[in-house]
Each structure stands twice: as C-alpha cells, then as structure tokens.
Amino acid sequence: VSGASVAGPVLAYWLARYGFEVTVVERAPELRKTGGHAVDLFEPAMEISQRMGVLPAIEELATGTETMTVLREGVARPVSINVGRIFRSSIRRHVEIMRDDLSELYFDAGRDQVEYLFDNSITAIGDDGEVSFEHAPPRRFDIVVGADGLHSNVRRLVFGPESEFSTFIGGHLAVLSVPKDMAEDGVIHAHLGPGRMAAVYTARKLDDARVIFLFRTDTELDYHHRDVPRQRELLREAFAGQHQRVDRFLAELDDTPAFYFDSITQLRLDTWSRGRVTLVGDAGYCPGPAVGGSTSLAVVGAYVLAGELAEAGGDHRRAFPAYERDMADMVLRSRSFAVGAAKRLVPGSRAGTWALANVGRLLGVLPAGVIRKVMKTGNSIGQVHAAMPVRDYMPSSK
Numbered sequence: 001v002s003g004a005s006v007a008g009p010v011l012a013y014w015l016a017r018y019g020f021e022v023t024v025v026e027r028a029p030e031l032r033k034t035g036g037h038a039v040d041l042f043e044p045a046m047e048i049s050q051r052m053g054v055l056p057a058i059e060e061l062a063t064g065t066e067t068m069t070v071l072r073e074g075v076a077r078p079v080s081i082n083v084g085r086i087f088r089s090s091i092r093r094h095v096e097i098m099r100d101d102l103s104e105l106y107f108d109a110g111r112d113q114v115e116y117l118f119d120n121s122i123t124a125i126g127d128d129g130e131v132s133f134e135h136a137p138p139r140r141f142d143i144v145v146g147a148d149g150l151h152s153n154v155r156r157l158v159f160g161p162e163s164e165f166s167t168f169i170g171g172h173l174a175v176l177s178v179p180k181d182m183a184e185d186g187v188i189h190a191h192l193g194p195g196r197m198a199a200v201y202t203a204r205k206l207d208d209a210r211v212i213f214l215f216r217t218d219t220e221l222d223y224h225h226r227d228v229p230r231q232r233e234l235l236r237e238a239f240a241g242q243h244q245r246v247d248r249f250l251a252e253l254d255d256t257p258a259f260y261f262d263s264i265t266q267l268r269l270d271t272w273s274r275g276r277v278t279l280v281g282d283a284g285y286c287p288g289p290a291v292g293g294s295t296s297l298a299v300v301g302a303y304v305l306a307g308e309l310a311e312a313g314g315d316h317r318r319a320f321p322a323y324e325r326d327m328a329d330m331v332l333r334s335r336s337f338a339v340g341a342a343k344r345l346v347p348g349s350r351a352g353t354w355a356l357a358n359v360g361r362l363l364g365v366l367p368a369g370v371i372r373k374v375m376k377t378g379n380s381i382g383q384v385h386a387a388m389p390v391r392d393y394m395p396s397s398k
C-alpha cells in the first residue's frame with residue numbers, strides 16, 4: 001500500500017484483520033502532524049471507524065465547530081450560522097476532525113499488525129508484482145494499492161500522467177497555519193465576497209489556527225506545484241483588499257509553518273484497477289478536495305476493497321471488479337455533488353453571497369424537521385454518503 005494518510009492505514013488495518021500480510025510505504029519521514037485541515041466523517045465512515053474501535057477517540061478529538069460567522073464584503077454586520085445544529089438536524093451522524101489526528105488514530109489501530117516503511121516511495125511496479133523502491137531493495141507483492149492521494153505516484157506509474165484524468169472544477173484552494181489567537185474556539189469566521197472566501201478556525205486541541213482560502217477562476221492558474229513563492233503571490237493577488245483581517249492572514253504567509261495550495265480538480269478514471277494494481281481514496285476517485293466528502297469516501301473505499309479481497313480469498317481478478325461495482329454509485333454521486341458545491345460554496349455574484357449567508361442563517365434557526373426537509377432537497381453530501389450501506393464482508397467485519 002502506497003500512502004499512510006487516511007485510505008492507506010484504514011485499508012492496512014482491515015487487510016491485516018482479515019489475515020493478509022501488509023506493507024505500507026509512505027513518502028514522508030513520519031506520520032504527518034503539522035499539515036492538514038478539518039475533514040468530515042459521515043455515517044458509513046463513522047460506522048467503519050466504530051468497527052475499528054477508534055470512534056470514541058475520534059469524537060474526543062472532534063474540532064467542536066458549532067458556529068460560522070459570515071462577513072460579506074462591503075457589509076458591516078456579520079451573519080451568524082448555527083452550523084452544528086444544521087448538521088445535527090439534517091444527518092444522523094457526522095463528525096469533523098483534523099485530518100492528521102484522524103490519520104494517527106487509524107495508523108495506531110493497525111500499527112502492530114502492519115509493516116510501515118517511512119521516507120520511501122515506489123519507483124517501479126512490474127506486471128509480476130515486483131516493486132522497486134527509492135531506498136530499499138525490490139520486493140514482490142501479490143497486490144499493490146495506490147492510497148497516495150490526488151497526485152498519486154502509483155497512478156502515474158501504472159495509468160499515466162494525472163492530466164489525462166483530472167478535470168478542473170472551477171477554483172483554487174489554499175490553507176495556511178496562523179497563530180491560534182487569530183481564531184476563536186468553536187467558531188469559523190468567514191469573509192465572503194464574489195468569487196472568494198477566506199475562513200479561519202481552530203480546534204480545542206490545536207496549537208495554531210488554520211485559514212482556508214477558496215477562490216474561483218475560469219481556468220486553472222499557471223504555476224508549478226513546487227513553486228511556493230509563486231503560489232503565495234497568486235493567493236495575495238486573489239485576496240487583495242478583501243478585509244483588514246484577511247490582510248493579517250496574508251501577512252503570515254512568509255512565516256507560516258504549513259502552507260498548501262492547489263487547484264480544485266476532480267479525478268475521472270473509467271477504472272481504478274489494472275492487473276494486480278488498484279487505487280483507493282483520493283488516488284482513484286477524488287471528487288475535489290474540500291467539496292465532495294472525499295475523506296469519508298476514502299474510508300469507505302478502503303473498507304470495501306479490503307472486504308472484497310477477503311471474500312475473494314485474495315484473488316484480485318474477482319475482488320477488484322467487485323470493489324469498483326460496490327463503490328461506483330457513491331463515487332459518481334460524490335463527484336456530481338462536488339461540481340455543484342465548488343460553485344455554491346463561493347458564489348460568483350454579490351446576490352449569491354447574500355443568499356448563501358442568509359439561507360445559512362435561516363437554516364440554523366428553523367425547526368429540525370424543516371432543516372431536514374430543506375437539506376434533503378438540496379441533497380447534502382452527508383445524505384449522499386448515508387445512502388451507502390456498510391456491508392459485513394466476513395464474520396470478523398463487525
């Protein structure tokens with residue numbers, strides 16, 4: 001398994017539980033602990049986490065975000081949205097947690113049964129399962145799984161360049177770490193203008209705060225993924241003059257210990273498997289970071305893949321098509337939700353920003369039954385995911 005973030009450790013855990021021998025190779029020198037952002041787990045992913053015995057710890061580390069304030073450009077008074085209540089009223093189960101905390105919990109759950117190789121990466125995969133590594137001698141494996149994220153190395157080696165599968169869905173996003181006192185526990189403060197949003201939040205157990213920037217562009221911006229100075233410049237240009245507070249976030253850009261910048265792209269592969277290689281999580285079917293519930297999708301995908309492999313006695317020729325069939329509906333629905341969400345989250349017009357802020361405010365004060373009805377028509381990602389049943393693959397799945 002290549003990648004030890006969310007999909008990788010969940011897959012490794014379940015494979016080991018079913019009796020497979022598993023090796024996970026991770027490019028980072030250790031489990032990432034400084035980057036990351038708040039991610040969501042919906043019903044099926046929570047059920048799987050419960051079966052792994054980590055749900056109480058996940059709930060313990062939940063970010064605890066209850067309120068979102070939205071300050072629109074050119075408007076003096078912010079609107080306050082009761083996001084906690086909207087979530088609780090519209091979906092049965094949901095938790096928000098920092099991705100790195102989640103990753104550590106999944107890693108800890110399986111670490112004693114799984115071999116982890118950090119600071120390493122796959123350089124070649126032969127048809128016979130021979131895998132070459134950057135810093136280790138080649139070894140042979142029955143099955144190779146790319147769980148190495150949106151810019152997957154395994155996918156590139158086996159399926160070809162990313163550009164063949166990725167579709168730009170209308171925006172860019174950035175995350176940076178800022179001092180904790182720039183945010184408030186339990187509250188996301190968002191600054192919203194036509195085509196751009198900057199939001200700052202922290203969590204009880206975080207030592208810092210995170211700012212997430214989302215902005216719309218008609219086409220993908222021109223930058224190299226390793227050219228951080230250029231990315232910072234693009235971010236400054238996109239948010240110039242939005243608000244004094246946003247200027248203060250931008251002033252942290254040169255000192256921040258963690259910075260992330262990417263376009264919002266969606267992966268569309270007809271199949272995620274070739275020979276004895278398959279893909280899981282963002283590597284295979286990222287609907288778009290931050291817009292399509294991709295963390296939950298990664299957890300469910302990993303569980304389903306392990307289950308199908310167990311049922312097929314390790315025969316990938318039977319397991320991989322079954323895995324793709326089981327996941328197809330959830331992937332397609334997440335994809336189509338994400339395309340709409342990328343636009344809805346950051347409206348292009350002033351009227352759109354007004355509507356977003358005020359519909360949100362209204363939703364937060366409506367009776368729970370009405371919220372449920374409204375969200376159902378809007379088809380929230382939590383409801384899309386809740387439609388995915390968690391199958392029992394083996395007696396030991398429960």
Ligand SMILES: Cc1cc2nc3c(=O)[nH]c(=O)nc-3n(C[C@H](O)[C@H](O)[C@H](O)COP(=O)(O)OP(=O)(O)OC[C@H]3O[C@@H](n4cnc5c(N)ncnc54)[C@H](O)[C@@H]3O)c2cc1C
Binds near residue numbers: 005038281282293
């Ligand atoms: C800014 C941002 C905001 C987001 N917000 C949300 C949100 O609100 N809600 C939500 O559900 N999701 C959100 N996401 C998405 C979420 O982070 C991912 O969907 C989730 O982490 C996917 O998990 P994964 O394990 O498939 O991939 P990743 O988390 O991307 O992990 C891939 C792993 O592979 C490793 N790796 C990479 N290359 C190699 C290599 N060559 N060899 C070995 N290892 C390698 C990486 O170091 C990493 O550990 C957001 C993502 C971003 C970037």
